Amino acid sequence: MNIVCSTLNAKYIHTNLAIRYLKAYAEPDFKITLAEYTIKDPAMNIVIDLIRKEPTVVGFSCYIWNIEETMKVIKMLKKINPSLIIVLGGPEVTYDTFLWMEKIPEVDFIVIGEGEETFKQLLTAIHKSKDCTTVSGIAWRNNGEIMINPQRNKLDLKTLPSPFRFEEDLPHLSKRVTYIETSRGCPFSCQFCLSSIEVGVRYFDREKVKNDIRFLMKNGAKTIKFVDRTFNISRSYALEMFQFLIDEHLPGTVFQFEITADIMRPEVIEFLNKKAPPGLFRFEIGVQSTNDYTNELVMRKQNFKKLTRTVTMVKEGGKIAQHLDLIAGLPEEDYTSFQKTFNDVFQLRPEELQLGFLKMLRGTGLRNRAEEYGYIFMDDAPYEILGNRVLSFADIIKIKQVEDVLEKYWNDHRMDHTIEYLVSRVFPTPFDFFQQFGTYWDERGWAKIGHQLDDLFKRLIAFLTYKGVKDLDIIEGLMKYDYFINQKYKPRKSWWSTSYLKTKRTHLYKQFLKTPTILGKEFANLNLQEKSLLKHSLLEEVAFDIKKYINEGIIERSPSCIVAYFDPIQTKTTIFSCQLTDLEPAK
Known part of the structure; x- marks a missing residue:
């Protein structure tokens, strides 16, 4: 055959x-x-x-x-x-x-x-x-x-042959995500998840798994994602695998795990913070809701205080990126409750916050009880909900507006300093910012078209101007900083009107070349020649002491000149600054 x-x-x-x-x-x-x-x-x-x-x-x-x-x-x-x-x-x-x-x-x-x-x-x-x-x-x-015909008994996973030894797969390993299992099943009973149907957790042979990982890395795999529903259900097993990956990983490899954060012990995190190389691990954590009653209805056990401790310790360690998930539309979580859930989780400042919508999967307990909660949902896959007795379709539309700008302005990390300033100092809550901006975005039809990077900056400025936000010059200064710091090469155009005319720029460059310590020791140590400085840098003025804000979080209105140097060899950007009062006035 x-x-x-x-x-x-x-x-x-x-x-x-x-x-x-x-x-x-x-x-x-x-x-x-x-x-x-x-x-x-x-x-x-x-x-x-x-x-x-x-x-x-x-x-x-x-x-x-x-x-x-x-x-x-x-x-x-x-x-x-x-x-x-x-x-x-x-x-x-x-x-x-x-x-x-x-x-x-x-x-x-x-x-x-x-x-x-x-x-x-x-x-x-x-x-x-x-x-x-x-x-x-x-x-x-x-x-x-x-x-x-009825299903057979479950397999002994330790006897399964490796699925990773096919010659035809090897040329593609470096370009694609490789998925791997070390266990099947889930110890929890969340009623919206298919994993809740299978009772118990079964493990693969540890040494076979390790040999597979060695083989994959040797043949070029760069992103290896563990699909275990709760990788850390066994602390000893997780620690053994973490130690193995730390000891034997190859440069450039990233391992992703689905973690249940509230059961992770502090000593495990301390071990990772001490031993794991930066960027080697990535955690995906399903929070879903912080509404205790909602979690009780879907048989989801979650201690948000312990989850917060884990996420905070991991973030403070600075080694592991975290992706946190929310689900809109769970039982008895209305728009106001979801707003609180969003703010509770955003307060943790995860590197990525994924906002999804409940899907009534075939076979799940929640789908079987859909009528009890007044759910209406798509007849065909992906069976996404269209509403329930406490969350209308109009509410879902509003939350989808949040999802759109959250992805572009937080998860993509194009302007971290700007968004942090807006959600903590300008708008009442993070949800208020993303909701108001998302509604503005949607009403102008921007959700239906593509966007260049400059468009995202222009549209944020348009929204903030429309809202009459105070201290717009401060925000625009932070946006310039974010724009520069995320560039590898000197941009050919800008989304703002340049601060200085040619004669002023020439005057400033002469001062920096004559007395480079004005911009600090790090700039002086670059020992840049005039040609290189002119070719690979940009000058801009901002309305506050940018260095003080970045280092101390304090806004001090004292105009600064920032110099963005786009290093052509290391393809990275460094930003230097000085107060205008430190500069000689142009003659």
């Missing part, structure tokens, strides 16, 4: 771990070809590529982000080749399996739940006798009637 395992990833940089486990488990009895696409690829292009492979069996790994596009591909494939055997698997079709078999008559089989052994047994049945009645954990058709 010619067997193809395929999926449609959300992005090109993603890889699908499931189909690689299927391939590894089926070998050497069956030779499987992997075929990955993205949801952005035209369905016709996918179909053409698959048909050219002349498959006997095509298996698709299905998720909420790809099921709709996958169905289009399946229907076309079956019309072109009615004898083609189509198998589905994955979390999206594991639940409501009977309905999926009815909805997609082109599908011959659905593998339910954990698929490695089931898929291999199914291939064996197809190959030998086409009698599938004894295969556990599948849905199939018997003369048009849909049949479902």
